[in-house]
Amino acid sequence: MKSTIFSATAASVLAAVASGALAVPVEKRAVNATPPTVTQVLQFALTLEHLESTFYNQGLEQFDADAFEQAGFPDWVRGRFVQIAQHEATHVTTLENALGNNSFPACNYSFPVTDPVSFATLGMTLEGVGASAYLGSAGNLVSEPAVLQVAGSILPMEARHNGWISASVMKQAPWSSSFETALDPNQVFTLASTFITSCPSTTPQLPFTTFPSLTFEGTPTPGQVSTLDFNVTSSSNSSTNGTLSVAFLVGRNQTFVPLSANNSVTIPAELQGMVYAVVTNSDTNATDATTVAGPAILQFPFNSNASNF
CATH class of the missing domain: 2.60.40 (Immunoglobulin-like)
Structure with missing residues (x-):
């Protein structure tokens, strides 16, 4: 995959990430307010996993093996994306079980994907944000070691997904630096909200702020x-x-x-x-x-x- 194709596609996809309107319910509050509860952090994680799981399911339904081949990808690339979709579905189920009655269904989403290349590019981006999100929220889970362990076991999978897509699929570097970049919930919600068009009335209002795009x-x-x-x-x-x-x-x-x-x-x-x-x-x-x-x-x-x- 030529880097010029990657750069042009990445630019269009990343520009779209910041252009959406807010549809997910968030509570406008002061940025120095009380930290979120463990339940709210898990609901925040479920929001992201719903988004990722839906993204892969929709993309794989839209682009079959022939579409990936015509885009220049080897036949095994789509199979690995199927496995990633299975991982994300398992993450959703795990968080739903942990939340019990505090869980909620997925929202409706709009992803700027037009072909397998833009699908792979956005998948790489979502996985990178996912790793940053789990890292940035870890401090809110130190009071619950069992929950922290669950989140900690998801974080490296997000990073592995990101590294595999970047290196094996897009032929770029599998990492950015010696350390992962942490994002806090407000920063992640600002990014995730651009894909959310509407949510069920049962979706909880989470105590986060979204910043201007x-x-x-x-x-x-x-x-x-x-x-x-x-x-x-x-x-x-x-x-x-x-x-x-x-x-x-x-x-x-x-x-x-x-x-x-x-x-x-x-x-x-x-x-x-x-x-x-x-x-x-x-x-x-x-x-x-x-x-x-x-x-x-x-x-x-x-x-x-x-x-x-």
């Missing part, structure tokens, strides 16, 4: 200038002095770059792999309290000859 115009490239699109609302953490930065998150690193008056930013040349970007009113710490818009997801492929820390 953030997109990068064109095909963002490390070392080059890119223009950002986002709306600052009265409820977002707009800067009091008009100074904003873009924080690029990968692994355990946060790299801050000033945002110009025309909403352009120079993307750091050293960025690699799957990177999250947020507009913040801080140039030292990207948190929910400092987030103005985002996150957006960026994909920067790199070859095996590059250093990667």
Whole structure:
């Protein structure tokens, strides 16, 4: 699979990730409010697993073996996606059993998928977000070791799925850095909500905040200038002095770059792999309290000859 095809498809898919309207019920609240309960964290996880499971089921129903072959994939690629779909269905069942009467059915979704290549690209992205979501929520489960173990056993499977799609299917790097990138529930809900069109009335209202969407115009490239699109609302953490930065998150690193008056930013040349970007009113710490818009997801492929820390 040529990287030019991957880059063009990834750009269109990732742009669509940030363009949807909010349909999942969330509770608008202060970002420093009481942490979610264990039940709410499990419901949050079930929300993500429902989304992933539905994504794979719909994609595999839409694209048969011939479609994958015509897209240039070996015949075993679709079979592995079938196995991933089985994993996601098992995750759903496991979380439903853990929640009991507090579980709920899947929502309705819209995925920007038009062919097996865009299906694989979005699958890679969803699995990366899934790994980041479980890592970022782990701290809310330390009081329940048994529940933490269940979530901890799902996290590496999300990362394995992401690495397999990236390396074996898309012929890119299977990782981004020495560490996984953690996202908190508010950041993940901001991303996941773009795919949700409606939910059953029985879907619980979860105590998370969604931030204004953030997109990068064109095909963002490390070392080059890119223009950002986002709306600052009265409820977002707009800067009091008009100074904003873009924080690029990968692994355990946060790299801050000033945002110009025309909403352009120079993307750091050293960025690699799957990177999250947020507009913040801080140039030292990207948190929910400092987030103005985002996150957006960026994909920067790199070859095996590059250093990667």
